Amino acid sequence: PVVNENDTVSYEEIRFGDNDRLSALVAQLIxxxxxxxxxxxxxxxxxxxxxxxxxxxxxxDDVEQHLAQARTPTGVGGMRTKVDAAQWAARRGVEAVIAQASLEDVLLRVLQGEAVGTRFAPVEPGQAGGQRGGGGRRRWLRLTAKARGVLRVDEGAQRALVERGASLLPSGLVAVEGAFEAGDVVEIALPGQAPFARGLASYASHEARSLVGRQSSEIEEVLGVCYSEEIVHRDDMVLLRTDAAPSTAATREPSS
Known part of the structure; x- marks a missing residue:
């Protein structure tokens, strides 16, 4: 596949400013x-x-002093954006190399480990400063995908998602915002608060509204069909904040 920031099909969702940054993100995602x-x-x-x-x-390493006037004759941002992209990728565990395109057999030589260009050593998982982990799909959910709606949940549901890694069940829903289809990315939040999670909706927004506060056993009765017992399955969800504890103590059993 060819990925180009200048003419992406989904321009609104992916706007990074240059192909160097975009290439670093793609490298991490895959x-x-x-x-x-x-x-x-x-x-x-x-x-x-x-x-x-x-x-x-x-x-x-701090390379800022070497970037003060470093530019390439063509392209957007010159050497600075390439260094930024290379460092961003390396800090997430992806080795990066900046090299001259006109160099004979440059790709083969880099792949064979020859000392060509400037190499940015990757941070190993667990090493200080490293940010790798979570899988490409989860990183896409957390960092890139555009959310089409918001699922407002009660504190019991939030506790179940954050503390137990549970799926979001219809019983924990209190409101549905936006218009989305099944499979779209949605944010998950307490009423009036910022999102603490993101995930893929199992139901369209109009279906989810019909299921607010319902039990999973009632889904087929309400909709005439049951695609899933969860509004968002835990395997299709990422937490944005791990400190998202409810603001007040719940007085009932946690729901999800």
Whole structure:
């Protein structure tokens, strides 16, 4: 597949400003082993391009001094956006290399481990500063996908989702906002508060409204069909905040 920020089909949902940032996100989403950023120069050089080539950059290295005047003749953002993208990917466990596109067999040479261009060493999982983990699908849900609606839930449901990793059941719903179809991304929040989770809706918005406060056993009776006992299954959900404890103590058994 070809992914291009300049002419994406879903322009509203994916707007990053340049293909360097977009390529870094794609590399993370698919758990790539390598992100190769090709440009018109050898790689990142010291002193804004006036000094020698920098062969390797570690996650903790500060390269700002070398970017003050570093630009490539073409493209948006020049060397700065490529370095930003490479560091962003490396901090999430994806090795990145900035190299010269016109170099003979550049792709093969990089894949064979030859010292070509500037390498950005990846942060290993668990290493300080590392942000990898969660799988591409969950990262897409958390960072990229556009939410089409909001599911407002009670505190019992929130507790079940946050503390027990439960699925969202219709009994925990108190309101449905927006217009969405089954399979669309929705946010999950307490009434009047910011979202604490995101997920894929099992039902369209008009169906979900009919199920507010109902038991899962009532779904078929209400809709005439039961696609799922959950409004959002836990496997299709990501938490945005792990500290999302209810603001007041519940006086009844937690619902979900």
């Amino acid at each position: 758990d790539a082993d390598l992100l190769l950023l090709l440009t018109t120069v050898e790689g990142l050089r010291e002193r804004g391009g006036a000094g020698p080539l920098i062969p390797c950059v570690a996650a903790e």
